[in-house]
Amino acid sequence: MKFKDYYEVLGVARSATIDEIKKAYRKLAHQYHPDVSKDPAGEAKFKEVGEAYATLKDAEKRAAYDELGRHPAGEEFKPPPNWAGNQGGQEYSFDETDFADLFAGFTKGRQNSQQQGRNRPIPGQDYELATNITLEDAYAGITVDLNFIVPEHDQQGQIKRVPHNIKARIPMGVTNGQKMLLRGKGGKGFHGGPDGNLYLNISFSPHKLFRVVDHDLFIDLPLTPWEAALGATVEVPTLAGAVHLKVPARTSGGQKLRISKRGMPKNNLADKTEHGDLFAVTQIVSPTTLSEKERELLQALAISSTFNPRTHFN
Amino acid sequence: MQMESTELIWLDEQHEISMTELIELSGFTQEELLHLLEIGALSANNSTETDFLPSELRFSSHCLISIRTLSRLKSDFELEQNALGLMLVFLERIRLLELQVQGLESAK
Structure with missing residues (x-):
């Protein structure tokens, strides 16, 4: 040491x-x-x-x-x-x-x-562990391996560092930041004292598409200016497969379009599975390159349109 | 090394724990928890019912998150009984505000 x-x-x-x-x-x-x-x-x-x-x-x-x-x-x-x-x-x-x-x-x-040999029971110590899971794992539920080393008293009362390996089933419906308790999985009690508990702090790894708030999911939905102006039906990925979303005409950037029940499951009472919602947050993206035809059409639109998004400046 | 398998207990608003479990898990005595209830820093799901015994009180399991933090702070900073209620109220407020900030940041 x-x-x-x-x-x-x-x-x-x-x-x-x-x-x-x-x-x-x-x-x-x-x-x-x-x-x-x-x-x-x-x-x-x-x-x-x-x-x-x-x-x-x-x-x-x-x-x-x-x-x-x-x-x-x-x-x-x-x-x-x-x-x-x-x-x-x-x-x-x-x-x-x-x-x-x-x-x-x-x-x-x-x-x-x-x-003098009365051997008073001493409760085991509580421990806290953090585990990081993916959004897909949280959606479906996952069994995680928890490996940790804790000091424990042996039969003679001497403290030894003992490795533990626990398999814990994280059910579907867990939320980011959720805390859970594994009773009796902390340090061993001594002289008949109860074993300590293990507290598990669950967090989600950042996802490349989705952000999560409680049981709702958010995804950025890039739209072309003409899809936003004219409306369109676009394919949106969800954790349970892609869905078609109807984008209404005259959609602005930053609007949240709700896709009902395509968020995270809420099945923490195990009787029936409910889901949060998925919100598609619109982003209007201009093309980085324009063909000659596109340029002509946009120039014609610029000439004929009376739309001014900056009227509130005046 | 022996592999153990176990189920998890949720610490959230939907799941309940008894007074006995809260005492065992928090490190506080029944008297201390009743004091926190009395001053409104802690609430029991069935405290509005009449004629209940303290041992029959039931709490949302999520209260254990702030209560355990309070228990650590009490022990590590040698806090006095009167400061505990106030601190629990602030801990719970911070926990909810942090959740709110996390939500706002993700929903941007």
């Missing part, structure tokens, strides 16, 4: 008082807490800050940490054999232990010795 300098993480001296430690933690928590900060690196930084604070605010843990001595941050490190004596007399190998787990293990050992 790599040594972590918790005093350096919090930016305090080794002689800092508990008030100074608390003050430093609060300042950093405001800066990096994932529920407060928009800094993408904030979560990892806060985890480090929280870990340092959890150890240094507790007098016994701090004493155990100080006992490890000074080492450069990031240096390969193994606690001395006699340090394990603090952990309720258990023999620890530390081979699969992360530095962050060291003091959780210390607490476990201390709790065990304090309880």
